[in-house]
Amino acid sequence: MKLMEFQGKDLFRRVGIPTPRGAFVRTADEAERFVAANPGSWVLKSQVLMGGRGKAGGIKFADSPAEARALATELIGEILKGVQNPEGERVESLLIEEKVAIASEAYVSITIDRATKKPAIMVTAQGGMDVEEVNERDPDAISKYWVDPAIGYSPFIGRRLAFAAKLPAGFHKAFPSILTGLYKLFMEYGANLVEINPLVLTKDGAVIASDAKVELDDNGLYKHPDLKEWNAQSTSDPDQMAAVAIGLGMSNYAKLDGDIGVIANGAGLGMGTMDAIRNAGGSAANFLDIGGGAQAKLVKDSYKLVTDDPKVKALFINIFGGITRGDQVARGIVEALSGNDLRKVPLVIRLTGTNEKEGRAILAEAGMNPVETMDEGAKMAVEMART
Amino acid sequence: MSIYLDKNSKVIVQGITGREGLFHTQRMLAYGTNIVGGVTPGKGGTTVEGGTTVEGGVPVFNTVKDAVDATGATHTILFVPPQFAADALYEAYDAKIGLAVAVTEGIPAHDMLKIVATTPGMRIVGPNCPGLVSPGRALVGIMPGHVFAPGRVGMISRSGTLTYEIVDGLTKAGLGQSTCVGIGGDPIIGMTFVDCLRSFASDPETDALVVCGEIGGSDEEDAAAFIREHLPGKPIVAFIGGRSAPKGKRLGHAGAIISGNVGTPESKLAAFAAAGVQVADRPSQIPGLLKERMAAAAV
Structure with a gap:
């Protein structure tokens, strides 16, 4: 969940970071x-x-x-x-x-570094601008510290970073305690990112957070029932809302620019399917990971979600039957898509894995173009979208 | 040989009496996994159906410690909801479990940060992973066992279904597998590509490797660097899922910078190229490419 500035600053005040x-x-x-x-x-x-x-x-x-x-x-x-x-x-x-009358602007953030599996702190004296630009133009201007999660934050880290990043002397006294608060917020609220840009040194010597960027890990939100209200009203991505509305995970659906709809079971297979379509000369209209079971209701809702996008000219459903049997999946698909209330688009279904032959026979009987391989299915979908 | 898991590995199931735990326990037993017990607080002393493999059923214990004391288990697999996963992993660590498979999706990243930093010596596979399998020997996870076949190709993957897709192709091409590890798709995971590569490097029964990555993060770049240094000449084929995905929707600027602007398909392709690892454009090419590599290396 991304927080708006006023929400981020609410959290800042809870951990003692001064705000205007x-x-x-x-x-x-x-x-x-x-x-x-x-x-x-x-x-x-x-x-x-x-x-x-x-x-x-x-x-x-x-x-x-x-x-x-x-x-x-x-x-x-x-x-x-x-x-x-x-x-x-x-x-x-x-x-x-x-x-506020600004004397100087700095930048500070804490994020999760996947590679080292540690919280990473970044500080630069070049605040108030896009930190990516600073990184490209003058990477040495950014000082970094990776915190050992088993030890946690200690104020020496703030002192060290303030000197390393050459923050003006006016920052030095307040900075370690502001970073103490920021780290506390990062840990307590399970943040993916906390960022103050700019952290302002005012002409009268105060150090305050002029902006607040906070992104919380959705998986950890259950620990904070007090933030439930923000979650409910957060204007999140329309794709995410559409996915959640039909019972998919938030990141299981994303609209893209192409004209071939994609439904696959598994995120990796979904991405692989998009790639296969590109390799066949086409372009995917979406990414949709339907998850393990591919239940009839979810197949139908996913079909509707994908084909509600008017630019979708063909649909490629790519299922690898693992624990779920292929014949079960095929029955689910036929049942889901046999109604008259759905927009009809040319459809190709690749079904393989457990009981694949039985599954493909069921699909063929319903006129649903079953194929055996992903490459074959992608090629067929691209041809269908062109005609 | 295989890595991490063979048919003698003693495995327990945390959350064995739950729906998922029970279902997959039966599947793992049917595959031949040596499941010696399970844990569900409050159900100690009971048993669950052991099929034809465990006479009298699989014993259930109240705590992981009880289970380990009674059975000598070294491996565990967790079927517990995300909010209890951290506790379950710590309980496994406390009981001196050597390898824990966390299938659970949705464990808070901060829980994992703390766990990986404070459980030295315990291998964690996952979370949000399909587990691992040493084909023909044992399976600890939720993978469909029948697509795998015993053999000499090692596989490491960040995804579930894409792994099955690739393994299915390998098996049909006559390339069996020594061990397949699904390391999981979460931002913070226990075992990484490099950890697994290090283990495969010293396994005399693994001749070739498939590394199945995805866009995002820097695990693939790290893997390529490791291969370049420690496994030159080893027949290895890589695959990167999501190469056609548009850029954008990034996790904030700071994340992109701290990892040194890696994560793009270009960065991963360049890293593998520098390590002499061929990257397949599509999963269906992997068996052929691997065979060429194996022939060239005369293995």
């Missing part, structure tokens, strides 16, 4: 009232999950209640588009924060 003074609002009325009650210079920040929010025009500055109202009216309901999400994301709420 401000308010979370959902309407222009609230924005106007807040600024009226708290005169000064304020930043209006659109609450979205996409990156590049500033470049997309999602951040504005207001010095008066009227200005706050006008800008909030403009922002709320607007669809922000960026390089990373051409489809755009609708702004539902704003975070209003005091405009």
Whole structure:
């Protein structure tokens, strides 16, 4: 689950990381009232999950209640588009924060490093910009530390990183304790990523988290019933929501650019099927891993999900019957797809493994083009999509 | 010989009386796996159906320690829900189990971070994996046993069904397998490609290897580096699933950077090429390529 900035900052405050003074609002009325009650210079920040929010025009500055109202009216309901999400994301709420006088900006993050199986901390004095760019331009400017999970975080790590990354002296006193809080959050909430960019040193010497990027491991969310509400309202990926709606895992479905629908049992086989289609000169319209059993209801719902995409011209179902017998799977497919309520697209089914011959006979009887190998099926699906 | 598992390995099943545990216990027994007991708290003293292989049924114990004390088990397989998996792995470690197979999907990554850092000496296969099999000897996992055949090809894979697909092809081409390890698809796993390669390297009965990877992570790059250094000349064919997947949907920028911009198909292909490992474009090519390699190496 990716958190919005206001949610991330809520967690920051719980672990003692300083954040700017401000308010979370959902309407222009609230924005106007807040600024009226708290005169000064304020930043209006659109609450979205996409990156590049500033470049997309999602951040504005207001010095008066009227200005706050006008800008909030403009922002709320607007669809922000960026390089990373051409489809755009609708702004539902704003975070209003005091405009701070910036002396210096740093970057700090903690993520899970798969290769070393350790939490990895990254720090650079070049905050406020895309850290990938920093990495490409000046990789030595990024200091890293891999924490031994059996020992955990100790403040010396923060001190060492602050010196190694050459953070300005004003950061030095606060940084180790901010990192203590960030590591605590990372561990307690089971985060895949926690990032402060920028971590700001203000002109009056305070160090505060100006932005917050937090991504939590969905598998660990059960440990935090207090975050359930955020999970329910998080505007997640439409593909993920579609998958969950029919009882698939969140990452079992993804829409792609091609015109051949794919249903396979297993993630590896699903990816292999997409590759086979490309090798046959075509292009997959989606990735769909239906899981082990391929039950009739799930086959039907998956078929519907895939063929609801109008660009799908043919469908390739690729099943390797492992523990589930091929004849059972075939019966499930025939039962699922025999109704008249489904969009008909040319269909090829590859069925192999346990009881494959019996399974293919059942499919052939129902006119469903059974084939024996993945390459053969991919080739046939590509031909069908062309005609 | 095989690695990690043979027909004498004593195996227990944690969660043996659950639906999945029971189902797969029967399948593993039928395959010939030496299942000596199971664990379900509160059901100690009972037995579960042992089929024709275990007279009087498979004994169930309350704790892993009881099971190990009574049977001398060295291997365990866990059929427990994700929220209890960490505890079950620690219980296995405490009882001095040598190898644990975690089939469970959905174990929090932070649980695994802590477990792999604090259970030295215990091999963990998985999580989110189909287990391992030494064909003709024993199977500890949920793999369909009949697609495997005994032989001299070792296999390591990050995926389940793709493994069956590839193994099916090997078996039909007359290339049996010494051991197949499904290392699992989660971000944080116990045994990696490199761990398995190291074991295969010292197995006199494994002549050739198939490494089945996927896009993402850097396990394949690490495997290629290991092969380059320690297994030059060994007949090895690799496969990388998901090469046609579009870039995008990454786990945040930090993750991409910390792993040194690896994870792309290009990076993995280049790493295998540098190690002299041929990468098959499609699973169906693997048996042929492997045979060529084996002929060239005269094994």
